Amino acid sequence: QVQLVESGGGLVQAGGSLRLSCAASVRIFSINAMGWFRQAPGKQRELVALISRSGSTQYADSLKGRFTISRDDAKNTVYLQMNSLKPEDTAVYYCNAVSAVGYNFWGQGTQVNVSS
Secondary structure: OOOEEEEOOEEEEOOOOEEEEEEEOOOHHHOOEEEEEEEOOOOOOEEEEEEEOOOOEEEOHHHEOOEEEEEEHHHOEEEEEEOOOOHHHOEEEEEEEEOOOOOEEEOOOEEEEEEO
């Protein structure tokens, strides 16, 4: 079982920045991949960014250049740095982990609101 706790959400003006954190209850080097997803009201949950155990990253095309995912294995934490935020980035952001055997785990989500 992997428990994920997100933090760092909040209210920010358009053009501002936020850094989300996802703290895992296990050593993340044992996890195949971790990532961030988001869900806006009335929309499906969508991929934001992924980072593998080796450190390779993947981003939603629309977010490349503004968002950066990173990991600190010593702290068992994954981060999402979000810059140049836009009102359309408003959503609940969820941390995800995929175990070595393919199980998916989710955090409870953290709300990000971007005002215009």
